[in-house]
Each structure stands twice: as C-alpha cells, then as structure tokens.
Amino acid sequence: MWSIGELAGKAGVTVKTVRFYSDRGLLPEAGRSAGGHRRYGPEALDRLRLIRSLRALGLPVPDVSRVLGAHDRKDAMEDALEDAVAGQLRELGSQLAALRWREAALRLVRDSPAGERADRLRLIGAVPAPPSTAALARFWRRWLPPRLPARVVSAVVDQAVPHLPAEPTAEQVLAFARLHALVSRPCPGVSRDGEWQPAAHRSGGGHRPAVLYEGLGEAYDLASSALRAGRSPYDGEALDCFVAAYARSRGVRDTPDFRRELGGQLAADPRIDVYWQLAAELSGPSRPTPGAAHDWLCAALDAQVARSAA
Template sequence: MSAPTSTDRTHRDDGTASGDRPLSIGELAEAAGVSVKTVRFYSDSGLLPESGRSAGGHRRYGRPALERLLTVRRLRALGVALPAIAELLREETGLDGVLARQRAELARQLTELRWREASLSALTEVGGDPALLPLLGEALRSTPATDTFVEFWRRILPLRLPRRLTTSIIDASVPDLPADPTPAQAVAYARLHALTADRAVAAGIRNATAGFEIDFVQFYEGLGEAYALTTRHLLAGTPPGPGDALDCFVGVYARAKHRADTPAFRRTLAHRPALAADHEMAAYWSHSAELRPAGDPDMGAAEVWLTAALAAAQEREHPAGSAR
C-alpha cells in the first residue's frame, strides 16, 4: 500500500481526532493549503457554504467543505473562471462541459497571442513604419474576427437578394482567419479590417450598381457559375484563355445589359473603364487572398483570371498595332 498523502493524513487525522467536529476557517485553510483570506473570499462568493457560527461568531465549515474547496482550488489553477465553477458546484453543468469551455477560451487566448506576436514581428520587419502602427493597433484591439468583413458584404450586396444567395456569396467571399498568422497576414488582416470598416467605401461600391436595371439574382447566380468553372482552371493551373468559363462570364454581363454576346460586346467589356469601386474590390480580394491557404482560390482570383482571359482573347483577335 502506498504511503498516505498530506491531504489523506489531514482527512484521517481530523476525522479520528475530532470525529465530525466542524472546521474553523483557519483549519479549513490549512487543510486545503490556501490562505484564510482565500477561504473567506470563496465563502462570501457562495462557493463554500458555512455549517454555522461559533459562540463568538466565527465561521464553521462541515467536512464536505474541504473537498469542495480543493475542487475550487484545482479548477482555478487550470484557469477556470469562478462563475463556471459555481455552475459546476450547483450541478447546473458537468465537469466535461466546464473543461470544454475552458479549452475553447484557452484556444482563443492563444490565437490572440499569436496574432499579437505576428503584428509585433511585422512592425519590426518594416522598421516601425508609423503608418502601420495605428493600422495594426486598431485592427487588433480585440481578438481578430471576420464580423467586419461580413457586415461589409451585407452593405454592398443588393437588398433584394434572397437570403440564401446573400449567405452563399458571403460564405465564399469572407476568408477564414489563420490561427497562427504570419507577419504578412497580420498586415493583410489590418488592411482588410480598415477597408471593410469604412462605410464610405461600402456605400461607394453599392452606389456603383444602384442604377443598374438588371435581375440581380440571375446576375449573381450566373457569376457564381462562371467562378465555379474558373476555379477548376485555377486549380489545374490553366492559363487564362477562351472556353466555357469565359463564355459563361461574358454571357452573364450580356444578359445583364440586355445585349447579345458578340465580338463588339466583348471588346466593350474588355475595355470598360475601371471605377473607384473596382479598385476597392481589387484591394479587398488582394488582402483576402493573403489570408487564405495557398491553393485556395476565391472569387477574386476567378475574376482576375476571367478578366485576363478576356483581354488575352481580344489581343489574339486584335493584336497591338493592327487595324481594327
């Protein structure tokens, strides 16, 4: 038989010497290896119910209070918050649930620390760029999250889109954040956070399509199909060029503008002037791509491929310097 531990001896010695005699606050503190102040705090918090008071008004505790106090001390050593411990002691939740929540909170804290470390490394690498410090400081005031990105898309998408389509577009457009970011990803997140938090940017993008008399449901569903076709080319490493993806892409714009897909329309589409909204969205996709894993193309990558494919097709049909 193994030798009894100090706690075992405390239980046995107290029990044999004094039977079920209530413990004073000092005895309870000594038995549990904590201070009297700690016992008083837990008692006042309702975690250690008293069994009564002495004639002099001093607190007394029953034997179960020792095991309860040891449980509280051990959970606190693991970082479990007092409200969660109180729920456990009141049997409102089980130990597995408390530990699962603590693991989730610890994972959140570790992720936040990794983002801070990446941000500090980014600042070090650029030599303390004064423009980068406020950018990172603002974005990382709280744990990095995609809420701002989601709200940005809700502001720029047409209000009359059905919820299923809006949700689908947002899911495809908002990148998951890495748990262990690089310094470059910390900067990309900060820039994307600043862009999407600017309501004026979102308003400008939405206003760019405000006057369009088109079926937006058909338009976005068509673009989704074109992007899906393009993703296969991106994953295969196919260079931009003619084919099903480009035909689908041009067809979407032709229907939106009530035009036929003709060579003249393709020339117009290829040489359409870039709007401020186009530059803002290009910036969005550039920062978003930095946050995505390598080899995970998004709609921005598909748009770039399709635009390049259209330009390449026009160049083949009308080489530079040739008469048109």
C-alpha cells in the first residue's frame, strides 16, 4: 500500500494532482491508514497513468470519468473511448477552423490600405466567431415566398448559402464579412415587405412558388454544368427546364409569346446581384452560384427571343 506521496512519486505527478483525481472519484483509494491517511494499491498507478494519457489527449474530466466507468468491460470501454475521442476531434476541428479564419482576418487587416482599415475592422468585428452562415440562412427564409413547403425552403437555402472555405484567404474573409453585413441590415429604399422581391413571390396572379422553386433548382444545376465548362449561354435542356418552371408555376403553356413575356418580366424584377457577387468571391469559380446560373439562363432566353424577333 502506498501513501499519496509515494503514488505521486511513482507516477511523476504532484500530490495535488493525485488528490484532485481522488476527490472526483477517478482514482479510488484502497483504504486508509490508522491515522486516516489515504492508501493506494499498485492498480492505482495504472489507472493514474491511463487518466494522464486521456487528459493529454484533451479529454475533459467528465469524458475521462465515462471511459473509466467502463474500464472493467472491454467492449464498453472501447465504445466510450471512441465516442470521447470523436467528440474531441469535432471540437478540435471547430477550433482549428476558427483559428484559420482569425489568421486570414489578421492578414486582411495587416495588408489593408490605411484608409480602409477601420471600415474592414468594423465589418470583421460584426462576424460571429467562429464564423457562421446562420444569418445568411435567415435572410433566405425571409426572402422566400411565405408558406413554401419545408423541403423546398431547405433545398433553396442549401443552394443559395455558400459553404465557408476550410482555409480562407484574406479576400474570402472580406467577402464573407461584407455578405454578413448585407444580409443583416434592412433593404434600403423599401417601404413595404415584398417590394424588393420578384413578382413570383407575391400573392395573386396565379403563381405557385413551390412549383417554381422546385423547377428552378433543376434548371440551375443544369446551367451550372455549362458554366463550369465555360460555355456561353445557349438553347437547350437547361433553358427549357428554366422556362418550364415558370410556365408550370403559372399554369400556362410554354410558347414563344410566353418566353418573350417572361424575358421582359425577369429583366424588370428586383435583383440581389451584390449578394451573388460576394457569394461567388467566397465560393470560387469551381462552384457557380444560383445567381450566376440565373444570369446565364436569362441571357440564353434573351438571345433566343431576339433571334425569334429577327
């Protein structure tokens, strides 16, 4: 039987460390001396070494306690250890992502022209740490027409909200800060809800927005393939799918007259080009945004209508 000092000496730790783990039930005592002093058996040394190994991996005391609680059952201990390590890896990944964003933000401030540094600091300071796209998702849920099915809203938000790069550049940090600021402030010059939205969002007119957005998602995917290939706007499956989404949502036929009318309506609709420009800067050229796909399809429609008129 060892005293607390002897156990600490054999393990290479302080008496305070042994007492800490003992008081939390991680290191049970084998007994007490006649004077009431703690006594430990040889098995305590192995347990203390296991505790130190787990703590060296960054596992918090509650996770260590769960692993040790399953110590006498090998399968249970393996499961508890696997869960604890997986949780620590997730937390560490989040911390590393936050550090990479902080590093890129520091480079941005360091390399900013003196006249722009204060404004950029304000933009960066308004972004949550670690950065989150929650504000962008809220923006789209407000922007979309009311009473859309949840699955349609989720699909649109997934397409419209850019993914944050794991290793951002200073330029991407600035683009995200500007994007975050854009979606966090009221739309300027708008006195009523809906004034800044496309006509298809508004009630009346026989529009069925759920049908429209389901079809647009498919059309944007098709156009994105052409954009990645560097192809100029052209007639084809993507354009037909795009026009068909509008026609079905209004319960009308896809005719040359409808295409001409649709082209004029889309040209007059309010736009959020700044959002898509910043989203493109954040995502990079390999991931065309729905805004870029929409522009490509509108250009293809305009060219087709112009040829028909000629």
